Amino acid sequence: MISHRIAFKALRGLRLALFDRLSQIPQGYLVENPIGRVRTLLVDRVSSLEDWIAHVMPEAPGRLSVPLVSLIALFVIDWRVGFAARAPVPLVIVGMGIMMAGYESRMYLWMGSKAALAARAAEYIQGIPVIKAFLQEDASFSRYAKSALLYQDTTMAWWKQSWLGSGVMNAAMNSPLLAVVPVAFVLYGAGELDIFRLALCLTLPIGILQHVFAIVHNFELFQMVVPIWDEITTLLRYPALDRPSATDRAELDPQQGVSFTDVHFSYTDGLEVLHGVNFTAEPGQVTALVGPSGSGKSTIARLIASFWDADQGSITLGGVDLRQIPLDQLMEEISYVSQDTYLFEGTIRDNIRLGRPDATDEEIEAASRAARCHDFIMKLPAGYEADAGEAGGALSGGERQRISIARALLKDAPIILLDEATSSVDPENEHEILRALDELTQGRTVISIAHRLSTVADADQILVIDDGRLVQTGTHDELAGTEGIYADFLAARRRAANWSMA
Numbered sequence: 001m002i003s004h005r006i007a008f009k010a011l012r013g014l015r016l017a018l019f020d021r022l023s024q025i026p027q028g029y030l031v032e033n034p035i036g037r038v039r040t041l042l043v044d045r046v047s048s049l050e051d052w053i054a055h056v057m058p059e060a061p062g063r064l065s066v067p068l069v070s071l072i073a074l075f076v077i078d079w080r081v082g083f084a085a086r087a088p089v090p091l092v093i094v095g096m097g098i099m100m101a102g103y104e105s106r107m108y109l110w111m112g113s114k115a116a117l118a119a120r121a122a123e124y125i126q127g128i129p130v131i132k133a134f135l136q137e138d139a140s141f142s143r144y145a146k147s148a149l150l151y152q153d154t155t156m157a158w159w160k161q162s163w164l165g166s167g168v169m170n171a172a173m174n175s176p177l178l179a180v181v182p183v184a185f186v187l188y189g190a191g192e193l194d195i196f197r198l199a200l201c202l203t204l205p206i207g208i209l210q211h212v213f214a215i216v217h218n219f220e221l222f223q224m225v226v227p228i229w230d231e232i233t234t235l236l237r238y239p240a241l242d243r244p245s246a247t248d249r250a251e252l253d254p255q256q257g258v259s260f261t262d263v264h265f266s267y268t269d270g271l272e273v274l275h276g277v278n279f280t281a282e283p284g285q286v287t288a289l290v291g292p293s294g295s296g297k298s299t300i301a302r303l304i305a306s307f308w309d310a311d312q313g314s315i316t317l318g319g320v321d322l323r324q325i326p327l328d329q330l331m332e333e334i335s336y337v338s339q340d341t342y343l344f345e346g347t348i349r350d351n352i353r354l355g356r357p358d359a360t361d362e363e364i365e366a367a368s369r370a371a372r373c374h375d376f377i378m379k380l381p382a383g384y385e386a387d388a389g390e391a392g393g394a395l396s397g398g399e400r401q402r403i404s405i406a407r408a409l410l411k412d413a414p415i416i417l418l419d420e421a422t423s424s425v426d427p428e429n430e431h432e433i434l435r436a437l438d439e440l441t442q443g444r445t446v447i448s449i450a451h452r453l454s455t456v457a458d459a460d461q462i463l464v465i466d467d468g469r470l471v472q473t474g475t476h477d478e479l480a481g482t483e484g485i486y487a488d489f490l491a492a493r494r495r496a497a498n499w500s501m502a
């Protein structure tokens with residue numbers, strides 16, 4: 001019982017340490033690692049250490065000493081019985097040798113396929129609505145099925161490679177008396193052993209092999225624990241963002257907005273996606289980022305939110321380099337509003353309160369009214385007390401986005417990062433979102449990945465990004481009359497607007 005208590009305490013400590021690390025490392029880790037894989041690590045991998053801590057470690061002294069003491073006792077009773085008791089050991093070693101050949105690489109393959117299966121399963125389930133909408137069930141299911149088959153193949157390959165060795169080993173270990181019985185009875189017949197010693201000779205070997213069996217099993221467990229521990233320590237040692245502690249708050253100048261100076265950045269694959277970007281988003285102004293898909297707009301927004309650090313150059317906020325601003329302080333300064341709003345377990349009220357944990361109910365409702373959420377929330381049977389998990393399924397994408405706007409309003413951060421994609425939203429919702437956004441962006445510094453021409457045209461400054469470079473800067477009027485990507489973008493929008501349904 002004590003060892004189990006210690007084990008659960010250790011697992012709890014380990015999980016807390018991992019969560020702690022996750023909050024200190026670049027949030028990009030979560031963008032780059034499928035959520036199913038992170039979940040497997042935090043839940044399953046950590047749980048699988050329980051056996052090791054609760055059983056293997058506390059039982060090890062007994063497992064090792066009992067066979068040793070029994071064997072010495074047998075040698076003391078009669079050295080010939082001692083040797084007979086060891087007769088199966090070479091067979092156990094041979095069997096184990098066969099079984100363990102290439103164990104580590106098989107183990108990594110198997111664990112990799114298991115993690116891939118978990119990731120694919122999570123992806124498949126999360127993506128079901130999209131998959132159905134695009135009639136991709138077969139393709140998506142086949143990806144999931146392929147990883148299930150790979151898991152099956154690696155499991156079966158492992159079994160096939162192990163069965164001979166494990167058969168030999170098990171047979172030898174389950175035959176502790178094979179050589180002892182004839183030797184002991186011959187000695188007893190010859191009068192060299194009395195009845196008590198004979199009884200000891202016939203019982204002690206059984207105990208020895210049971211423990212040897214357990215040691216072998218534990219050795220196998222150890223082989224499994226090594227890669228798991230590797231994975232856990234990789235995350236625990238993942239370099240944290242180098243930031244001052246929460247108490248070393250930076251002096252931010254409210255007259256200065258967000259500035260990029262010669263910013264270069266590459267994701268972990270090493271391919272540079274931003275090649276020396278320079279701009280300033282002035283405080284209280286709307287800066288719109290436009291450009292072709294994959295040009296780097298979201299990357300710029302994520303760098304401002306410190307998902308990662310720039311590889312070269314500097315990003316400043318209020319005149320201070322982001323690296324000098326404690327993460328907590330930065331998070332107070334920024335609200336990130338994207339089109340996919342995550343609803344946490346709890347009530348709708350709790351979900352909005354995430355914007356400012358000490359907000360009163362009245363403040364939450366005022367923010368909801370301003371974000372045009374109040375009416376649809378009141379239509380839910382339990383209103384603000386509705387369970388977000390259950391209600392979430394009943395909310396449209398636009399309604400969820402308005403909830404994230406309500407959170408941001410409550411948070412009242414001076415800088416708004418806005419990924420405003422409204423393409424998937426119906427006109428009624430779009431209208432409501434725009435009104436909510438108007439409330440949110442009043443008097444704040446807004447950096448918006450803009451998709452709607454109206455937002456772009458109204459922006460104080462438009463930054464045109466192409467292939468990781470800032471290629472045009474100006475207002476709508478300035479850029480509309482200049483040849484380039486922005487004029488092309490306008491022309492494409494006008495053509496689309498002229499399309500008729502006839």
Ligand SMILES: Nc1ncnc2c1ncn2[C@@H]1O[C@H](COP(=O)(O)OP(=O)(O)OP(=O)(O)O)[C@@H](O)[C@H]1O
Binds near residue numbers: 298299
């Ligand atoms: N996590 C990632 N790992 C590696 N490369 C990435 C990652 N995220 C984005 N990229 C790459 O970085 C480049 C810029 O991507 P980004 O998402 O910033 O573009 P974007 O302009 O926001 O595109 P969109 O308008 O389609 O959202 C692309 O080539 C993309 O493939």
